[in-house]
Amino acid sequence: MQNFTFHNPTRILFGAGQIGGLSREIPQGARVLLTYGGGSIKANGVYDQVRRALEGFDIIEFGGIEPNPLFETLMKGVELARREEVDFLLAVGGGSVLDGTKFMAAAIPWQGGNEWDIVHRRMPPKTALPLGAVLTLPATGSESNSYAVITRAATKEKMSFGSPLLFPRFSVLDPETTFSLPSRQVANGVVDAFAHVAEQYLTYPAGAPLQDRFAEGILRTLVEEGPRTLAEPRDYDARANVMWCATAALNGFIGAGVPQDWATHAIGHELTALHGLDHAQTLAIILPNLLWVQRVPKREKLLQFAERVWDIREGTEGSRIEKGIIATRAFFEAMGSPTHLSAYAVGEDRFGEIVERLQARRALPLGERRDITEEKVLEILALAR
């Protein structure tokens, strides 16, 4: 096992009705900036629940945070928060709203000049406003980690950053808030959580069997519960289990002490930034092909994955690895997430640009062994056509 530091101070309030306890989590007398996205929380009743729970607080609202939240949009919220002298941020939504709010928490008190440097140059904030979250879309794990991904429209850059100051103080996870999600968003959430686990698990053995089993436990549970959420949107336990899987996938626990990949995310971010695909759609396309291209260096873990996640025990090593990858692809497709670029009309002529952008920011080679070169990225994209 590798050495590690694990620290996750976010308080999780999980279950139906937990929004009602919000006021106990926010400092008395706080001026709260309530952030949200496109307004689905107004249609499904979550907005009303939150406003009711916050009676007595000064609330300023900032809605309209888009999927793949834009620096340009968020800076408007930063200006508003500064003008209104806000001292607590409450994000109500999915990963995009949470990530955008994390950026704002760092940017509002920022004294270092251009706020984009927090993301682009990963300049660590020295201070940040405290934030809390009400999660309505299980997917990114942002509700229980200190990372965020922000996009700059002007340059079509989608980049991650993080700081220990950006752990939410608390996150409310009420599975009932997810009952009304469109099936595309449910699929995205399940694929995203699956890919998060894969990035931390499908690498090479590191003498860490507990982390492996936790990872396999999340994957098997997603495979079981994901289709149930599609078939029975109001099945509380299925929703609860997917929600808790998505948090466990990226709260730091399964990644502690083991190598990590994240090449699928790096390539996927370019597809989103350039071609507008949903984040999870890019993962469903890239992950199976990346696993195939990396089947030799990832051999031992792919065999373990085939056996323990997919119950594949028969056949040669090569065929078991292949079957495990095919099962993964079939799972994404069954959740409703296409696994080929052709579904989004992204042609071969666009592949060069992706590699150039990765090169420009010195991201290559990628992967847990830094062996995913320009050539391999092109091979992965070619297989993903």
Added chain:
Amino acid sequence: MQNFTFHNPTRILFGAGQIGGLSREIPQGARVLLTYGGGSIKANGVYDQVRRALEGFDIIEFGGIEPNPLFETLMKGVELARREEVDFLLAVGGGSVLDGTKFMAAAIPWQGGNEWDIVHRRMPPKTALPLGAVLTLPATGSESNSYAVITRAATKEKMSFGSPLLFPRFSVLDPETTFSLPSRQVANGVVDAFAHVAEQYLTYPAGAPLQDRFAEGILRTLVEEGPRTLAEPRDYDARANVMWCATAALNGFIGAGVPQDWATHAIGHELTALHGLDHAQTLAIILPNLLWVQRVPKREKLLQFAERVWDIREGTEGSRIEKGIIATRAFFEAMGSPTHLSAYAVGEDRFGEIVERLQARRALPLGERRDITEEKVLEILALAR
């Protein structure tokens, strides 16, 4: 899944050499009370490593905390800490040293009269001194939770208490500090961690498959790695995995949202308080018999346990349950932990006293369904002869 709150703010510093970073974790200028047990840390070099890492701090020492730490002993440390105006506690040792130090952290600033009330009447402390830990014996999980178990010699009472104020600020887990443990303590640690998982997992299904799989993952890993630590005491990865399993067993994660039992612990605490058995020895004796007596209410989980932890898939339901329990008992025995009271000369004539003491503190009936009555406790003890 049941509603829950999960919050665990302890920072874990895991791996060889992490003791060297201690000074970064303790506030500059703190007057530190360094607590430890019977002196094994002086023999194995951990004491020297800690003192070296703390150069520049004012250090006051309080050694001699015994296994099943005594209120009477700990109050001497409380007096010392008050006299010396200590403002940080650093526990170096196993669960007993950590639990004793947690009591001291609450008792030193206690304004509520008799400090035993913190334990006996579970009066919540309003404040506590900050504490950190260097763990040298993986077992109790105390390094990453807010609970402690304290014994009062005068009344032979062994009782647990807890407070969110008592999470260690940090815990250093260096597997190399455990290389020199006697095999009895290794066995105790593995059995203790196994039993902690069992108390949270072997109850009834609660629609929480992820928590189940995490629990099963810890158990399987203990079954694999426990014997390796005995056979190869300096196998770093085996030590690391057992250490991380013990933390994961009781850091709150696998118990979030599911029913919990804890009857084995309640009965075991009486055996320790009255007859001086090691904590884990009582669990090795009680757990298999409790599972047998409770095989009907625990039926579904025992079948799942037999299949997923012990690979038992053949035979009738009754025989699979029985085989799972037999495998558990055999595992404890193989680790070197006897599973019968006769090994400790505790006779049948002493069983009545155990039940009377549980009754006196209104602890009965026990268990996740409150169905472990006086009669069942006696049946469990009779089977454990």
